[in-house]
Structures are given as C-alpha cells and as structure tokens.
Amino acid sequence: MKNLIEAIEQLKKEKNAVILGHYYQKGEIQEIADYVGDSLALAQWAAKTEADIIVMCGVHFMGETAKVLCPQKKVLVPDMAAGCSLADSCPADKFAQFVKEHPDHTVISYVNTTAAVKALTDVVVTSTNARQIVESFDKDTKIIFGPDRNLGGYINSVTGRNMLLWDGACHVHEQFSVEKIVEMKRQHPEALVLAHPECKSAVLKLADVVGSTAALLKYAVAHPQNTYIVATESGILHEMQKKCPQTTFLPAPPADSTCACNECSYMRLNTLEKLYDCLKNESPEITVDPEVAEKAVRPIQRMLEISARLGL
Numbered sequence: 001m002k003n004l005i006e007a008i009e010q011l012k013k014e015k016n017a018v019i020l021g022h023y024y025q026k027g028e029i030q031e032i033a034d035y036v037g038d039s040l041a042l043a044q045w046a047a048k049t050e051a052d053i054i055v056m057c058g059v060h061f062m063g064e065t066a067k068v069l070c071p072q073k074k075v076l077v078p079d080m081a082a083g084c085s086l087a088d089s090c091p092a093d094k095f096a097q098f099v100k101e102h103p104d105h106t107v108i109s110y111v112n113t114t115a116a117v118k119a120l121t122d123v124v125v126t127s128t129n130a131r132q133i134v135e136s137f138d139k140d141t142k143i144i145f146g147p148d149r150n151l152g153g154y155i156n157s158v159t160g161r162n163m164l165l166w167d168g169a170c171h172v173h174e175q176f177s178v179e180k181i182v183e184m185k186r187q188h189p190e191a192l193v194l195a196h197p198e199c200k201s202a203v204l205k206l207a208d209v210v211g212s213t214a215a216l217l218k219y220a221v222a223h224p225q226n227t228y229i230v231a232t233e234s235g236i237l238h239e240m241q242k243k244c245p246q247t248t249f250l251p252a253p254p255a256d257s258t259c260a261c262n263e264c265s266y267m268r269l270n271t272l273e274k275l276y277d278c279l280k281n282e283s284p285e286i287t288v289d290p291e292v293a294e295k296a297v298r299p300i301q302r303m304l305e306i307s308a309r310l311g312l
C-alpha cells in the first residue's frame, strides 16, 4: 500500500496531474486526492487547474463535466464503468422529447446527467446551488427540472415553485427508509438527522438538516457537539470523522440490513490500484463529442458564474 501511494505520487508529479476526489470515494482515495469535495467543488477545481491531466475519482458524469470545461486537457477516470443510476434515469433522447413538448420552459438540469443532457439545458445546478439558482429566475418562469424528482420536489417545497419534474432518482438515496431512521432515532434520541436532498420526501421531512455533501459536512464541523445520523452515501463519513474526530456519526442504515446499499456501487469501483494504472497508462480517458461539448459547456459555465456571484 505504501509503495502504491508513493508510485501514484511519483506519476502525478512526472505527468503534472491533479487528482480530484468526491466525498463518496473510498477513504484511501480521498486521502491521496489533491482536492476532495462535492460536485460543485470538483467542477470548480477542474475549471481552474493548471495541471495537464485531471484524474477524476468520482463517476463518469463528473469526468465528462471536467472534460467539457477543459477540452484541451486529458481527463482520466480510474474505472470507466463508474456510472450513475440517476444520470442513467434520464436518457438524452427521451429528455429531448420532454423539452420539446414544453417549448416555453427554461431547462434546469442537475449535474448528475450526461453531457448530452446538459447540451439540452439552460443552466446546470448541483445540490449546493440548486435553490439559489432556481430562485435567481423570476417567480413566474416556467421551469423543467431534471432528472432527480426528490431534489426537484425539495426545491419546489422550499421555494414555492412548481417546476415540472423529470421522474428520475438515485438508487442509493431512494433506499433510505423512514422506519429504519425512526428506529435509529429511538436508540439515539439526541442525534440529529443529516440528509441529502436526493432522499425521498418522507426522509427529508424527518431531517434536521438537508443539504449537499459539502453542506452537511459544513454543518457538522460547525456543530461538533452533536451526534448525527447521516442519510447519504456513507463515504462522506470519512471526511466528517476526520474533521470532527470526537463526534459520533451514524450512517443511516440501508433498508435491507443484508446489503451495503448505502454505498454507491459506482463510486466504490475506484481503487488505488486502478488509480495507479490509469495514471501510468493514461487510460481510461473521457471523451465527449465536440459538438455536444460545445453546447454542454454553456449551462455549466453559467452555473459556475452564478455560483461565483453568490460566493458559493
């Protein structure tokens, strides 16, 4: 393991590469990454890096976003099979049809989409900036929001909007059950529930704090005296525990106690060995059709500009 870490560090230096990692990565990947963050931070770092190679330790759509922002750079992912059930729930051809059926609507897409879906979009959002970006539009702007029905429903509920929602979801966040969390609360009555807005509305109603991975982490760091039940992919506990070593973080249990379904099977495909191989071989490499990239870059840039204006 030590040798592998040294070999990755060495290759990174030789090739002027940067390793970006999402909070849902295995702890060992988070430890070796130059930057660890949520989807917004990963896009922001990709947009400003001076490295020649970006290794995206996350899932495919995160690599695509980096490639669209930096078409001249090589963007690598340790495992090309690291997809996303939420992005898969929104095929570009079907989404194009949906958009066509509502020509008077502004299209807002969650970053968890393919570049082809982003190419059909007016502005991209992440869970960190979705509320503010939606609120930056006039109250009577008609909006299509895709693909996450839970995040879209949550934003509708907190903004009073009535966005038209695409019917997609994430298989990890959808599985958290109210019953299991209530049971956990019975055992730990002092615990606060932190939940990602991709969870179902019944779970969000139970939550004390709803937010992106970065927002949940920020809350815990600001209030380390509490105990937390964490209803999102359990990889985030690595950074939470690191930043708040005295705090008790309890991963919200999976609905089926025999599975590890509070872990994203796609995110967990990345390993140190694959990270080493991908740096060494400069493969697998993310490619995006230039025509698609040209259209997809605009709504991503728009998101980055609004976020910068809002100080996010």
Ligand code: 13P
Residues within 6 Å of the ligand: 023, 037, 038, 039, 040, 112, 126, 127, 128, 170, 198, 211, 212, 213, 214
């Ligand atoms: P964040 O942007 O909150 O990190 O979410 C990413 C993700 O994939 C959630 O499932």
Ligand code: SF4
Residues within 6 Å of the ligand: 059, 083, 084, 085, 086, 087, 112, 170, 171, 172, 173, 233, 264, 265, 266, 267
């Ligand atoms: Fe996609 Fe869900 Fe995995 Fe996030 S946790 S990458 S939304 S499948």
